[in-house]
Amino acid sequence: xxxxxxxxxxxxxxxxxxxxxxxxxxxxxxxxxxxxxxxxxxxxxxxxxxxxxxxxxxxxxxxxxxxxxxxxxxxxxxxxxxxxxxxxxxxxxxxxxxxxxxxxxxxxxxxxxxxxxxxxxxx
Amino acid sequence: xxxxxxxxxxxxxxxxxxxxxxxxxxxxxxxxxxxxxxxxxxxxxxxxxxxxxxxxxxxxxxxxxxxxxxxxxxxxxxxxxxxxxxxxxxxxxxxxxxxxxxxxxxxxxxxxxxxxxxxxxxxxxxxxxxxxxxxxxxxxxxxxxxxxxxxxxxxxxxxxxxxxxxxxxxxxxxxxxxxxxxxxxxxxxxxxxxxxxxxxxxxxxxxxxxx
Numbered sequence: 001x002x003x004x005x006x007x008x009x010x011x012x013x014x015x016x017x018x019x020x021x022x023x024x025x026x027x028x029x030x031x032x033x034x035x036x037x038x039x040x041x042x043x044x045x046x047x048x049x050x051x052x053x054x055x056x057x058x059x060x061x062x063x064x065x066x067x068x069x070x071x072x073x074x075x076x077x078x079x080x081x082x083x084x085x086x087x088x089x090x091x092x093x094x095x096x097x098x099x100x101x102x103x104x105x106x107x108x109x110x111x112x113x114x115x116x117x118x119x120x121x122x123x
Numbered sequence: 124x125x126x127x128x129x130x131x132x133x134x135x136x137x138x139x140x141x142x143x144x145x146x147x148x149x150x151x152x153x154x155x156x157x158x159x160x161x162x163x164x165x166x167x168x169x170x171x172x173x174x175x176x177x178x179x180x181x182x183x184x185x186x187x188x189x190x191x192x193x194x195x196x197x198x199x200x201x202x203x204x205x206x207x208x209x210x211x212x213x214x215x216x217x218x219x220x221x222x223x224x225x226x227x228x229x230x231x232x233x234x235x236x237x238x239x240x241x242x243x244x245x246x247x248x249x250x251x252x253x254x255x256x257x258x259x260x261x262x263x264x265x266x267x268x269x270x271x272x273x274x275x276x277x278x279x280x281x282x283x284x285x286x287x288x289x290x291x292x293x294x295x296x297x298x299x300x301x302x303x304x305x306x307x308x309x310x311x312x313x314x315x316x317x318x319x320x321x322x323x324x325x326x327x328x329x330x331x332x333x334x
Contacts, residue, residue, distance in 0.1 A: 035283065036287075039325060043329045043332065046330075054253060070246075084233060112246065
């Protein structure tokens with residue numbers, strides 16, 4: 001993202017700022033079709049019972065899209081909450097919050113993926 | 124010495140006059156508000172000028188209110204007074220800015236993002252319940268189907284569409300487009316209108332399909 005000149009004279013972020021900024025946009029773009037697909041599917045299943053719903057998740061396309069949604073969603077969440085914490089928390093708790101958010105996002109993403117796979121293969 | 128800088132003395136020269144944003148800025152820069160040392164405060168630089176440029180300058184009453192709050196009801200603060208426990212006011216004087224579409228949408232994008240983080244957790248709980256079996260799934264569905272669950276879900280739907288449309292607006296800005304003041308307001312209202320329409324459309328469709 002940095003021009004060769006900026007890199008040469010040492011301007012721009014010295015840390016990972018540009019990488020996170022870029023990743024937040026990329027995950028946001030991925031989330032546009034994924035969340036719209038999810039919302040449309042939920043609306044379409046408004047009156048569905050458990051068996052119909054499980055049958056829907058078991059489809060390979062659904063399971064794939066659901067896992068992609070979970071990855072993009074929690075990656076985007078982690079990046080967004082990181083910026084919010086960096087902006088508003090200035091005490092010693094800042095580090096603890098950053099670690100908690102990172103751990104939490106990874107944990108929930110993995111839990112969601114495992115649940116989707118369980119439904120897809122065992123449910 | 125402190126009294127020589129007291130703005131109330133100056134304001135007595137013309138009885139009905141209230142302080143201007145420039146005088147408030149002067150009070151901050153000269154350290155009289157207790158939150159900076161005596162030097163130019165870049166944080167106070169947009170005070171007044173931003174609102175005037177947007178065509179919505181602060182009323183004299185608002186500036187006077189802020190002046191009173193900043194100076195601690197007219198008491199001149201010193202570093203000693205600050206240490207004695209008076210909370211240090213924070214720049215940039217959020218309390219005197221009139222909320223505008225631009226600033227409201229900016230903070231709403233963060234607030235809806237935080238709300239949607241919680242929704243992500245609900246999504247995972249929902250999937251885990253589905254994987255656990257019909258009974259846990261029924262429990263979660265029952266909670267979502269309750270009236271409080273439906274109210275929260277309606278709010279979450281609006282938060283989702285607002286964050287989605289606001290996010291698309293941000294991505295357009297990242298391509299260095301749409302920064303003219305007029306365009307910013309048009310896109311802002313477009314985000315609000317689209318979010319309302321999509322939220323209502325989603326719920327209408329859901330009710331229709333539920334039968």
